[in-house]
Amino acid sequence: MKTEFSKAQLADPDIAEANKILRKCVHCGFCTATCPTYVLLGDELDSPRGRIYLIKEMLEKDQKPTQEVVKHIDRCLSCLACMTTCPSGVNYMHLVDQARVKIEKEYTRPLPERLLRDVLAFVLPRPALFRASMIMARLARPLAALLPSTRTQASPNLLSRVKAMLTMAPTQLPPAGPAGGSVFAAIGPRRARVALLQGCAQQVLAPRINDAAIRLLTRHGVEVVLVRNEQCCGALTHHLGRDGDALARAKANISVWLGEAERGGLDAILVTASGCGTVIKDYGYMLREDAEFAAPAAKVSSLAKDISEYVSALELPISDKQSNLVVAYHSACSLQHGQKITQAPKELLSKNGFVVKDIPESHLCCGSAGTYNLLQPDIASRLRDRKVANIASIKPDVIAAGNIGCMVQIAGGTDVPVVHTIELLDWATGGPRPGLN
Ligand code: SF4
Numbered sequence: 001m002k003t004e005f006s007k008a009q010l011a012d013p014d015i016a017e018a019n020k021i022l023r024k025c026v027h028c029g030f031c032t033a034t035c036p037t038y039v040l041l042g043d044e045l046d047s048p049r050g051r052i053y054l055i056k057e058m059l060e061k062d063q064k065p066t067q068e069v070v071k072h073i074d075r076c077l078s079c080l081a082c083m084t085t086c087p088s089g090v091n092y093m094h095l096v097d098q099a100r101v102k103i104e105k106e107y108t109r110p111l112p113e114r115l116l117r118d119v120l121a122f123v124l125p126r127p128a129l130f131r132a133s134m135i136m137a138r139l140a141r142p143l144a145a146l147l148p149s150t151r152t153q154a155s156p157n158l159l160s161r162v163k164a165m166l167t168m169a170p171t172q173l174p175p176a177g178p179a180g181g182s183v184f185a186a187i188g189p190r191r192a193r194v195a196l197l198q199g200c201a202q203q204v205l206a207p208r209i210n211d212a213a214i215r216l217l218t219r220h221g222v223e224v225v226l227v228r229n230e231q232c233c234g235a236l237t238h239h240l241g242r243d244g245d246a247l248a249r250a251k252a253n254i255s256v257w258l259g260e261a262e263r264g265g266l267d268a269i270l271v272t273a274s275g276c277g278t279v280i281k282d283y284g285y286m287l288r289e290d291a292e293f294a295a296p297a298a299k300v301s302s303l304a305k306d307i308s309e310y311v312s313a314l315e316l317p318i319s320d321k322q323s324n325l326v327v328a329y330h331s332a333c334s335l336q337h338g339q340k341i342t343q344a345p346k347e348l349l350s351k352n353g354f355v356v357k358d359i360p361e362s363h364l365c366c367g368s369a370g371t372y373n374l375l376q377p378d379i380a381s382r383l384r385d386r387k388v389a390n391i392a393s394i395k396p397d398v399i400a401a402g403n404i405g406c407m408v409q410i411a412g413g414t415d416v417p418v419v420h421t422i423e424l425l426d427w428a429t430g431g432p433r434p435g436l437n
């Protein structure tokens with residue numbers, strides 16, 4: 001794609017990066033076929049190619065984001081299916097991230113929306129506040145029935161978003177998991193030492209996921225540390241375009257993780273929520289211009305591993321436990337498109353006695369996408385229903401996924417139990433049976 005940035009514009013490293021990305025796009029439109037919003041809405045401006053044009057115009061002419069541009073960028077899930085499909089290697093992720101930051105800085109959203117985004121950005125990364133808000137949402141849940149259905153909203157408003165939040169609130173919350181600073185010793189000779197990201201929403205909604213990871217890892221000779229003073233990875237605010245907050249969290253985490261590495265050694269930083277893993281693996285890029293943090297951030301990104309990627313490399317002994325349960329493996333977008341991890345989770349499950357089935361249209365997002373299902377409830381619920389129908393077509397006993405956001409989103413539309421891949425692997429290798437009803 002031809003671009004016309006001035007020399008002065010190109011002196012800005014972000015614009016120089018955008019220019020490189022835009023020039024790789026050859027307008028072929030292959031990406032449109034796998035873009036969930038284009039598939040649903042059929043509008044070129046809700047396709048990757050359309051959004052790339054909008055971003056190019058906005059950046060090249062140094063225009064303030066218009067309402068129209070914001071609408072189409074807001075509808076993007078950041079699922080990154082377009083990056084998997086693109087034959088030219090266009091890094092849409094870094095382009096849309098830049099557009100979101102510009103929108104956040106230069107566009108004034110209507111007051112209710114600003115407030116909602118402020119609340120999400122403040123509450124979600126703080127587990128104690130998130131827990132309290134989930135308890136309140138649970139109490140207010142009956143009110144959801146009185147609010148207008150998302151399906152009648154052409155574009156989301158505050159009430160439809162509040163309805164989505166109340167509907168998603170869990171009926172009960174599990175007790176909190178182990179605190180930061182906990183160390184879980186390897187059983188038998190120690191072969192490695194890793195940090196395990198505690199996560200923010202996940203540690204409130206499903207601490208059982210990291211419990212399963214800790215059991216499996218320690219059982220196979222890996223010492224696990226929950227690093228003290230670790231924060232939310234920053235993914236939530238990063239996707240809201242609030243890079244000041246996201247980068248501050250990234251820097252705080254880099255400091256505590258590398259401090260831990262210096263004290264006790266760390267072979268990896270493991271992540272059981274692939275949405276978080278994708279962002280931590282991108283810290284090196286996000287902080288590339290920061291004189292103090294560029295190298296440490298790159299180091300942390302190189303240490304970051306998805307749990308399935310790490311367990312795969314451990315080469316576990318093949319389990320003799322044959323459960324023969326049919327598992328519908330839901331490939332989270334952040335895992336398959338963001339981290340390009342597609343086979344490892346399925347191979348691990350197969351080797352451990354599960355009958356793994358691919359879900360039709362597995363490249364399409366389930367609609368979770370961080371805070372997307374709260375901010376765009378109509379599109380999100382249409383994507384969820386499509387995903388759930390595809391899952392039902394293969395008649396599974398259980399659904400496995402590697403990301404808490406997808407697990408909550410899919411569970412909202414089906415009675416088939418939804419678990420994390422690591423819970424099944426833990427069970428197959430000696431841990432307790434996960435909740436399969
Ligand atoms: S990230 Fe997903 S929703 Fe956004 S343009 Fe790409 S394919 Fe479409």
Ligand code: SF4
Binds near residue numbers: 026028031048
């Ligand atoms: S597939 Fe890649 S090169 Fe083709 S239009 Fe989409 S982003 Fe551009």
